[in-house]
Amino acid sequence: MNENLAEMVKNTELENHTEPVLPSEEDLTQVVTEDIPLEVNTTEIQITNLFDWFKENSDSFENVHPVNVTIQDGDPTNLILSVENIESRKNEEGNIMRVIQGFENADNILILNLQALAMNIFKNNNFRILFLTPDQDIFIKCYSVNNGLITVYCSLFGDMLIPYLVKRVKRQDKTIELIPNENNNLNEKLNENADLEALQLYINKVKNI
Numbered sequence: 001m002n003e004n005l006a007e008m009v010k011n012t013e014l015e016n017h018t019e020p021v022l023p024s025e026e027d028l029t030q031v032v033t034e035d036i037p038l039e040v041n042t043t044e045i046q047i048t049n050l051f052d053w054f055k056e057n058s059d060s061f062e063n064v065h066p067v068n069v070t071i072q073d074g075d076p077t078n079l080i081l082s083v084e085n086i087e088s089r090k091n092e093e094g095n096i097m098r099v100i101q102g103f104e105n106a107d108n109i110l111i112l113n114l115q116a117l118a119m120n121i122f123k124n125n126n127f128r129i130l131f132l133t134p135d136q137d138i139f140i141k142c143y144s145v146n147n148g149l150i151t152v153y154c155s156l157f158g159d160m161l162i163p164y165l166v167k168r169v170k171r172q173d174k175t176i177e178l179i180p181n182e183n184n185n186l187n188e189k190l191n192e193n194a195d196l197e198a199l200q201l202y203i204n205k206v207k208n209i
Contacts, residue, residue, distance in 0.1 A: 044175040045133075046113040047149075051077050051106035053113065061119050067100065079106035083121045101125075110149040110169055112142060112176070138180060147171050155181045 058066050063084040071078075082098045089097045101121050103109060111129065118130040131140045139154040139161050149169040154161035164181045 043135075043178045045178050046175055047110055047169060047173055048113040049107045050103060050109035050111045051079055053111045054079060054081075054106070057115055060116060064119050064121060065098075075105065077105055077107040079103040081121065108171075109144065110171065110173075112140065112149075112151070114140075133178060138178065148173075151176065153179065153181070 054066070058064070065082045067080040067082050069080060080100065080102045083101045084096045085099050091097050103125055112131055114131045114133065116129050116131050120128045122128070125144065127142075127144045129142045131142065132138070133140070137156070139156060141152040141154060141161070141163075143150040143152070145168075148171055151167050151169060152163050153165040153167070154163050156162075165179060167176060167179075169176055
């Protein structure tokens with residue numbers, strides 16, 4: 001994967017400060033996967049916890065920094081972070097203002113054991129983290145949810161990340177399959193005329209989530 005291309009995708013993710021609309025359980029069952037063969041070459045990614053993962057990867061992010069504080073009788077696995085505010089408000093010096101976000105029992109929050117390209121943190125302990133697998137050039141977006149993690153597998157098309165598979169990681173999972181996109185008709189599908197009526201119905205549905 002071209003390093004400049006990966007950097008471009010990383011910057012795009014960081015500039016997208018809007019909070020994500022997480023897919024519902026019904027949406028997870030409606031992801032189009034019929035073009036993905038039943039038998040594909042897979043590898044596995046280890047699952048780790050957010051507390052240990054962030055200690056190893058905190059230097060990778062400019063918008064998220066650890067806050068080193070000692071709280072008497074506090075839980076040492078709580079993770080306190082200094083995060084650039086979503087609206088990118090700036091102070092009088094022109095620097096982006098930061099807010100404090102905390103994750104209780106961060107050692108119980110699941111995350112992929114990979115180095116990330118970008119990390120965004122939102123209210124209510126929600127996060128979106130973008131990964132790029134080192135060997136197969138697969139982008140994976142991870143979203144925190146109750147009792148697990150939602151992973152969205154994406155292929156790069158031009159300067160856009162196109163999802164092709166959604167998997168939910170459960171708390172008892174130790175690994176997750178890394179499934180490449182073997183849909184060779186992606187270019188043809190993206191050049192087809194859009195079903196505007198179906199798109200409008202989907203937009204209305206998302207607004208009501």
